[in-house]
Amino acid sequence: MRTLQALDGETLVVGVIGWPVRHSLSPPMQNAAFAELGLNWVYVPFEVAPDRVQQAVDAVRALGMVGINVTVPHKEAVARLVDELDPAAATLGSVNTVVNRDGHLVGYSTDGAGFVRSVEEAGEDLAGKRVALIGAGGSARAVAQAVAAEQPEALCIINRTFSRALELAGQVRGGGLTIGALPLESAQHAVQDAQVVIDTTPVGMHPHAQDAPVVPPEWLHEGQCVCDLVYRPRDTVLLRAARERGARTVSGAGMLVHQGAIALELWTGKPAPLVVMRQALLEALDARS
């Protein structure tokens, strides 16, 4: 069992701001990583009301915090408040990680790269593939941009509200990539034809884990890779249905670990202790199930 370092006058603080944020799994995951790296650092959740985001960002500078993670609904607001944005965050207008470089705050978006790493870790390659991405919300935007950078053959954005799918398809950039958009009810052929199917909707998430998946299981088949961004439960109704039909699956827990690992690497400059982070995350998830 890893234990936190005793806090003292040298302890450095990292945190996550959100509204709400008490459900966050990042504190156990990041504190386990700090302990493993022997860092006298602590990671704490801060519940910040929407009208206090500016003050929270100012506090990162004033308190000399190492940085923060940012979760819903503050990702866009923080992107407007930091001093500099990395290219991914600038493209998205959204920040999930802030690094404090001597009072100069740099905003990053690690969700998309975290997703891609989780897919690679599962032994899947996005290059040259036909990809169907369901959803057009905040996480879909981050994932779509990162997937497009992996040079798939085609990316089809599918959403319940078609106008949002169209809008996202118009924003994604990728050289030589065919980008399309479809309403969910007309997406059967595109999903069946896809080699990689990514569900970025919250459908199937606790406490509605038994809800029917947004992608009907009969659209899925052997040879596909099906990814679900939902991580609670780890094994969703969609992923179980996909496996029953012979598809390979990637859980959202992998993306959660990797987006946190990239954030930790930005703060510390050290390779993330992935095994320890994943174990802490899965323990925290299981404890809540």
Ligand code: NAP
């Ligand atoms: P969001 O911005 O609210 O977007 C939700 C998307 O899902 C929208 O496109 C919405 O369609 C669609 N949707 C919602 N309910 C639906 C339903 N019943 N049927 C069909 N489509 C539906 O949410 P988000 O921030 O992208 O987050 C989505 C999920 O990703 C959440 O479960 C979140 O926990 C998860 N997530 C996981 C990670 C990770 O690290 N694994 C990271 C980020 C997010 P409309 O446009 O029609 O409303």
